[in-house]
Amino acid sequence: MSRRGANKSGTRSNETTAGWLFTAPALIILGLFLVIPVLMAAWVSMSDWNGRGSPFASTVGFVGSDNYRQVLTSEGGLQARDFGTAMRNNFWYVVLVVPLQTIASLYLAVLVNRKVLRGRGFFRTAFYFPSVTSSVAIVLVFLFLFSGSGAVNQILGWVGINGPNWFADPRGVLQLLLGTVGIDSAPSALLDHGFLSISWWEWLAGPSVAMSALVLLAVFTTSGTFMLLFIAALQNIGGEIEEAGMMDGANGWQRFRLITVPMVRPTLFTVLTLGLIGTWQVFDQIYVGTQGGPAKTTITPAYLSYTASFQQQNWGQGAAIAFILFFVIVVLALVQRWVLRERTTVSRRKRYLPAQTGGGQ
């Protein structure tokens, strides 16, 4: 620092030029392909551009919020129904994947982090490997594993379960469960009212069997990455606190709940946020594996935005869906932030005593 001070006058202007030169390539590319696209899409989402020629040509008309209205309100007919269905599908996907992958990755991290464990490296590698391979390759493997006479159904057959034809089964899991207790037709209150152009009964269907297989795929591929984050956090805790907890007579579950979880809370927050953002963007798996089928039960907003634009040439709507999705992700991330912060203060107070004993070794 002192050297730079001595040299200051000579290098200042030099450094400004260099600074801009050094950052220019990255800035130009990010600006050109991240910032300008957003502005351009904002225009397209309010236009009737059909994909031919430039969206800025004089033949392209301004339609205001029409595209948004067609997607969000019932006047849009099929498009609005598709969007509602996509939101329903993705909602259940998020509701299942986020908690499952968080629990799975934390559990794996706790297991692998034991000091006395033989072959730690091997286990870490095994759990992380699915995360580095291409989503396309994994989807192909899952299509095979979950096919009608595939490996998963064969294993289920050992315990007498007749597995479904996973990726071809549009039945909602929740409605299947309701069916087993005798509820197989909807009360009219649920049929007559709804949200985003589909009835509450359709929302209540839960993820389809096909979507459930994609949920398992997501947990399989992401738990390794998040496990690494948790391992890093656990290593920061160190063994002493754990040992102190042991001395105080806390059993395994108590130590996990009262020491480990509070200490990895920042990482937990990161994993939940990354999970939430990631799961609302599911695209690859749908594009490769199901193309939205069976019976549209695996279309997601991201995939719908792609098909609306590239297949139906309805670019305004595709762009509008992308913006709505963006909005949903931002709002949910903020809501989650708020919810988790609230709970942190409450539980700190509640766990004041045990945390003190754990920390005061």
Place this chain on the structure above:
Amino acid sequence: MSGSTLAPTLDGTQDAVRSPRRGRISVDRKNLLRTSLTFGVLVVIALIYIYPFLIQIATSFKTDADATASPLSLIPETWTSSTYVTLFTSDLPFPRWAMNSTIVTLVVTTGRVLFCSMAGYALARLKFRGRGLVFAGLIAVMAVPGVVLLIPKFLVVNQLGIYDSYAGMTIPLLADAAGVFIMKNFFESIPASVEEAARIDGAGVFRTFWSVVLPMARPALITLVILSFQGSWNELSHFVVSAQSPELYTLTKGVATLASGGLGQAQQFPLKLGAAALMTIPVAVMFFIFQRQIMSTTEGAVKG
């Protein structure tokens, strides 16, 4: 506590000699039991994680009928290499896909490593007007979810006239805000004295960067190479929106067409899984070479 008096006799004398405190012994026994239980659980989970890949490889050497009849077995009834023969000699443009993937990956990785390290260096070391603004801009850019940009990216690529070309497939991927942060964090973690000495000796900023700073940044550069390689090799959605002609299919896009009925009605699982296995090899090799490095990268990336 009541069990502790009984424990020494059951545990053998060794423990009793090693730990004079009697309470310890029952804890040790419990630990042993728990450790072996954990180990068992881990083995089962590891099997769940690894077995799909073993099935993938085994199935690629099976016949179609065998694959459907015994999807779980790891030993083909009759070994056949017809999957691989088909992939490399039939009209299926598999080698072409592999070539495209290689080109795109090499270009993107080179570009990212260069541009991200330059920008990261400038943000970490050079004091220039507007640095705060650049930094804030990068953070904002990182916050935009990628899939939301699919349609927008196409719009710009199309407008620039580089749709359906290698340029359209690679240029938008050449810089990556997360990579800039990794490099910035690294440069901030190493002392500035060496490069300052070089600067005082009269080397210009670029010269210093190229021949003094970059060689020192090897660990971070390797990290960046791994992330870029893996990212661009596995990239699918950007290629979906930036090109359409079959000559420009990458492995991800080409193999995806196999999944979605590019083979007609037949299931042909051995062929699909063989293709999937082949496209995994480069990333897998990378993974096993740089295992330790990879295991610690994710941490750095998120901290950034």
